[in-house]
Amino acid sequence: MSAEIKTNLNDSFKAFGQAIAYRLFSSKSYIAMPSKFKGDDRERLESLCLLYGVGLVIFDLNPNEANFNFIMRARSFDPDMYYVNVLAKRLRDNHTNFYEILFD
Numbered sequence: 001m002s003a004e005i006k007t008n009l010n011d012s013f014k015a016f017g018q019a020i021a022y023r024l025f026s027s028k029s030y031i032a033m034p035s036k037f038k039g040d041d042r043e044r045l046e047s048l049c050l051l052y053g054v055g056l057v058i059f060d061l062n063p064n065e066a067n068f069n070f071i072m073r074a075r076s077f078d079p080d081m082y083y084v085n086v087l088a089k090r091l092r093d094n095h096t097n098f099y100e101i102l103f104d
Helices: 011-024 040-052 081-094 096-103
Strands: 003-004 029-034 056-058 068-072
Touching: 003 011, 011 029, 011 040, 029 040, 040 056, 040 068, 056 081
Parallel strands: 003 029, 029 056
Antiparallel strands: 056 068
């Protein structure tokens, strides 16, 4: 599972593009946006998330308490194993200790 979290309301469609890209190597992909995200842009993003199976979460920017609300759950997809292997190889080559923790 992967998530793209944005605090800037103007980055919603950038987040969507990134969430779609994450589907290459992740079974589920989510976008998290601040609860102030409303109006036409939110409606467009919700429509895109519904069409492409990306989950949408809205959160409050309150440092004292985390408050997350699922607007839409992500659909599960099979990751592209070519890209999973490319990323695993890159992890092994650049961060061997972390790779060994994950895969040994």
